[in-house]
Amino acid sequence: MSNKKSLVFLALLSTLFICTSCVKTDKTLGSQFVSDSFILKLDTAMFDVPVTNMALDSIQGYNTSYMMIGYLNDETFGYTSCGFATNIVPFTDSTYLGINPELVSVYIYLNIDSTAVIREDQRSAPQNFSVHKLTSTLDTIKMYNTSISTSDYEAEPISVGSPVFFGDDSLKIYLSKEFGYELLATSVAEYDSVDLFMERIKGVYFTTDTPEVETGGGRMNYISIGGSTIYVKYLLTDPQRGFYKKDTTQTFALGHAHSINTAKTSSKALTNPNIADKLYIDSYDGIKPHIKGSDLKQILNTWISKNGFSKEDVLISRAALVFPYEFDSEDYNKYTNLYPQQIYPCKLSNDDYLEYISPLPEIYNNAQVGQINRSQSNYTCEITNYIQDLIKNDEVTEKDDLFVCPILSYETASDMGASYYLYYGFYGGGGQTYFGMDNQNYRQGILNGSGHPNRRPTLELTYSILNREGLAK
Numbered sequence: 001m002s003n004k005k006s007l008v009f010l011a012l013l014s015t016l017f018i019c020t021s022c023v024k025t026d027k028t029l030g031s032q033f034v035s036d037s038f039i040l041k042l043d044t045a046m047f048d049v050p051v052t053n054m055a056l057d058s059i060q061g062y063n064t065s066y067m068m069i070g071y072l073n074d075e076t077f078g079y080t081s082c083g084f085a086t087n088i089v090p091f092t093d094s095t096y097l098g099i100n101p102e103l104v105s106v107y108i109y110l111n112i113d114s115t116a117v118i119r120e121d122q123r124s125a126p127q128n129f130s131v132h133k134l135t136s137t138l139d140t141i142k143m144y145n146t147s148i149s150t151s152d153y154e155a156e157p158i159s160v161g162s163p164v165f166f167g168d169d170s171l172k173i174y175l176s177k178e179f180g181y182e183l184l185a186t187s188v189a190e191y192d193s194v195d196l197f198m199e200r201i202k203g204v205y206f207t208t209d210t211p212e213v214e215t216g217g218g219r220m221n222y223i224s225i226g227g228s229t230i231y232v233k234y235l236l237t238d239p240q241r242g243f244y245k246k247d248t249t250q251t252f253a254l255g256h257a258h259s260i261n262t263a264k265t266s267s268k269a270l271t272n273p274n275i276a277d278k279l280y281i282d283s284y285d286g287i288k289p290h291i292k293g294s295d296l297k298q299i300l301n302t303w304i305s306k307n308g309f310s311k312e313d314v315l316i317s318r319a320a321l322v323f324p325y326e327f328d329s330e331d332y333n334k335y336t337n338l339y340p341q342q343i344y345p346c347k348l349s350n351d352d353y354l355e356y357i358s359p360l361p362e363i364y365n366n367a368q369v370g371q372i373n374r375s376q377s378n379y380t381c382e383i384t385n386y387i388q389d390l391i392k393n394d395e396v397t398e399k400d401d402l403f404v405c406p407i408l409s410y411e412t413a414s415d416m417g418a419s420y421y422l423y424y425g426f427y428g429g430g431g432q433t434y435f436g437m438d439n440q441n442y443r444q445g446i447l448n449g450s451g452h453p454n455r456r457p458t459l460e461l462t463y464s465i466l467n468r469e470g471l472a473k
Helices: 003-021 177-184 188-192 194-200 293-306 329-337 384-392 418-424 468-472
Strands: 043-048 052-055 066-074 078-082 084-090 102-111 114-116 127-133 170-174 204-208 218-224 228-238 243-261 278-282 287-291 314-324 343-351 354-359 369-373 378-382 402-411 433-437 444-448 458-465
Touching: 043 293, 066 084, 066 127, 066 204, 066 243, 078 218, 084 194, 102 177, 102 218, 102 243, 127 170, 127 218, 177 228, 177 243, 188 194, 278 402, 287 293, 293 384, 314 384, 314 444, 343 369, 343 378, 354 402, 354 433
Parallel strands: none
Antiparallel strands: 043 458, 052 287, 066 078, 066 218, 084 204, 084 243, 102 170, 102 228, 114 218, 127 204, 228 243, 278 287, 278 444, 287 402, 314 378, 314 458, 343 354, 343 402, 369 378, 402 433
16 A cells, blocks of 8 residues: 555544544433433432440350350450350261270360450460250250250269360360260160260250459350360270270260350440440340331431422332441551451341341342441441331331341351251351351440441431322323
């Protein structure tokens, strides 16, 4: 191509680009044919929310992941203590223990998965454990942190001496010979049937002493269910196999399917029915921010009435509760290690005889589900469906009240069944991730209350109003 032709081609090409860039997009095209009554206009509104401090009577103690034992003493939240009850089952089946087996020793080898402390110097602090024999079955009625009482286990411990734990990754606890011989009395039928075995050996209860440790003292210890073992060493006599007082070891799993963690707190002392400048959020059955459904209903009714809306025509496209907190750079580790990493409104529910507390089911459908936002020092919890339903509901009761709780997400590769999630307080989301109130990790923090002079808990709405007259036309 000659230079002259090239210049002509470039000139034509540049003209094409110039013409293209001059095309104007008219977003109002055709709007003259649409009545204003059909146009839905989005708007926003924000309200201060009255939030008080309230504690729960009990929570789900049922846990399929960890057995918890220990205690902590916080300057603000007070004393927290944990123990656990769980089953014992044989590792093997079709086992014959011979004729008159003679016990040599029996002990538990605890594998400690992790620990939680308020002060780092408590990682190796001594704690006294004791093990007791259960006298009642861990049936489906025993689902709460208050389900195990002194009537459910023998007062005399089966642990020998005073086992002391220093925060290592394991602990060896010797058990009484009487309990060892009970394990050696296991029949072949009981080895073949876990249910039959648990009818006789109902399980064990672990507890600690509760010393008056200084502020920040103590440690919480987590033990994976099924990850610890009971070893029974004995002399096997079985003439048919040619054994005479042969050194033998049988093993039993400590923890089968679940544990009942008896976590208890003393932060109920912070309960306050009136609004204040601080909100406390504590683990387990401790203090929680509490919002009355009737208060939210009154806020929404006043807003609708003041603006001349009809509740049937209010469409909520987004509703979110925002909980700010004050950040202190000198306590940076507190926000990382102690503050809940996620909080979300929960409701008390009943199913037959079982009462449980669970997050609103819409936690699975929202973008902001209460993760801590360290850059803005707040938590944002979207509750759009709940607010839309509240607007339409004329019979709001205590069942509509919200407790703002630490949340735990649980991932599984298979469907564990509805009963599992019901007992644990989880709603299934139809996928592999499930959310429930965190009845496992020690978490606590202080949020700004409704009486705070600056950043208070708020309800943020994005909404539109349906124009029924326009639709009728």
